[in-house]
Amino acid sequence: MNKKIVYGGILAAVIFLIVMYIAREKSPAYTLTMEESLKDVLNPANIVSLAELEKIKADKADVRHVLVDIRTPYDFVKAHLDKAVNIPYNSMLTEENIDIFKRLKKDKIDVILYGNDQSQANAPCVLLRQMGYLNVRILAGGYTAYSTPADSLGNRPADNEELARINYALEMKKSLPQNATATIQAEKPKQKVVPVVVKKKSAEGGC
Amino acid sequence: MTIKAYNMNKGFYYLAPVMLILALGLLVLPGRKNLHESRPQQLLAEVNDQTRFLTTDQVARAIINKDPYFVFVDVRKPADFQQFSLEGAINIPLADILNPGSQAELERGDRRLVFFCNGDILSEQAWLLLRRKGMKNIFVMKGGLNHWFSTIINPPKPGSTASAAEHSQYQTRMAASQFFTGAGTVPAAVSAPETAAKKEVKLQSVPKKNSAEGGC
Numbered sequence A: 001m002n003k004k005i006v007y008g009g010i011l012a013a014v015i016f017l018i019v020m021y022i023a024r025e026k027s028p029a030y031t032l033t034m035e036e037s038l039k040d041v042l043n044p045a046n047i048v049s050l051a052e053l054e055k056i057k058a059d060k061a062d063v064r065h066v067l068v069d070i071r072t073p074y075d076f077v078k079a080h081l082d083k084a085v086n087i088p089y090n091s092m093l094t095e096e097n098i099d100i101f102k103r104l105k106k107d108k109i110d111v112i113l114y115g116n117d118q119s120q121a122n123a124p125c126v127l128l129r130q131m132g133y134l135n136v137r138i139l140a141g142g143y144t145a146y147s148t149p150a151d152s153l154g155n156r157p158a159d160n161e162e163l164a165r166i167n168y169a170l171e172m173k174k175s176l177p178q179n180a181t182a183t184i185q186a187e188k189p190k191q192k193v194v195p196v197v198v199k200k201k202s203a204e205g206g207c
Numbered sequence B: 001m002t003i004k005a006y007n008m009n010k011g012f013y014y015l016a017p018v019m020l021i022l023a024l025g026l027l028v029l030p031g032r033k034n035l036h037e038s039r040p041q042q043l044l045a046e047v048n049d050q051t052r053f054l055t056t057d058q059v060a061r062a063i064i065n066k067d068p069y070f071v072f073v074d075v076r077k078p079a080d081f082q083q084f085s086l087e088g089a090i091n092i093p094l095a096d097i098l099n100p101g102s103q104a105e106l107e108r109g110d111r112r113l114v115f116f117c118n119g120d121i122l123s124e125q126a127w128l129l130l131r132r133k134g135m136k137n138i139f140v141m142k143g144g145l146n147h148w149f150s151t152i153i154n155p156p157k158p159g160s161t162a163s164a165a166e167h168s169q170y171q172t173r174m175a176a177s178q179f180f181t182g183a184g185t186v187p188a189a190v191s192a193p194e195t196a197a198k199k200e201v202k203l204q205s206v207p208k209k210n211s212a213e214g215g216c
Helices: A002-023 A034-041 A048-059 A073-078 A095-106 A120-132 A140-149 A168-174 A183-205 B002-031 B040-049 B057-066 B078-083 B098-108 B121-134 B142-155 B166-182 B193-215
Strands: A065-069 A110-112 A135-137 B070-074 B112-116 B138-141
Touching: A002 B002, A034 A120, A034 B121, A048 A140, A065 A168, A065 B002, A095 B098, A110 A120, A120 A135, A120 B040, A120 B121, A135 B138, A168 B142, A183 B193, B040 B121, B057 B070, B057 B142, B112 B121, B112 B142, B138 B166, B142 B166
Parallel strands: A065 A110, A110 A135, B070 B112, B112 B138
Antiparallel strands: none
């Protein structure tokens, strides 16, 4: 009976160790801690402005930057930024694509993600940076902002999606009932006017 | 008897190295940091699912109905929050979202937290960080306050080819707009049929006043 306990114990221990080995973290998922990640998302340097992109494109011999289009292959084929590479967002973190990012990081190449707008590329950029790929940045505004030409006044669509498009407080004041032309308001003046007219008439007639 | 004792001792000799191996195995375990954190691939899959989004219509309904299970969290700076925010929303700026005080506020009660900002980005950053931490029941109002104003406060009139559903949505949004811009009462389109009956009573009282004034 003792032998059974001993063998059972050894077997349990071996199984335990095998399971632990299989379940171990192959590589740490996140390189940045939560606090570091928060600081990172608040850092405006991680956003590439359209002006910076123009400068990068102007240098034809530049090999240190890569534009990565994270949209679907369908959108990419329709139109994409010059020399951009397509890595669709839903397969961004597969082993093959992670290898691409690993290689780009090793070669110290600056990666600029873009989508249709900035919010589409935001999550992939944030997650890649948290995983340690700090050479990855995001294009302000995305493809829509870039491809919309400036209007006659030289204005381009805002590439800062976090700006309030209107003055909220002012807009709320504009919509207040006293400024509206609702039928309820139209009735009140009638009530005020009619009694006054009646009184005047009786005074003139009777007295 | 002596033979039995000999067997027992041997048993312990086998168990001792087993214990040692187990102890070494436990040393390997802590290499797996932060077991409760969601992995990036899982987070990205959830992001692509878009299950985190609530529409501005859903948010409007929750606020009008005073749904106690929703808490709307404005992640913009305090100055922006002071200038304007959603009714009943609380302000936890993104920069402060990991502070112990904020965490206590966010984890209080079994509620659904809905993050919002002007656009989509700040609220998504909050969502990503807290989801990584393992928080459940967290959402984002799609389009943020910019979209709130262009759908709820100033809803676009449906075109001539709009469907019945689009017209109905426009009516609901107009009613919601009146609610938020100061009417204060719950218009018929948004609430239950009882208030629709109340509205009819009001219309009947107006002609009465007119006849009284005409008589004098």
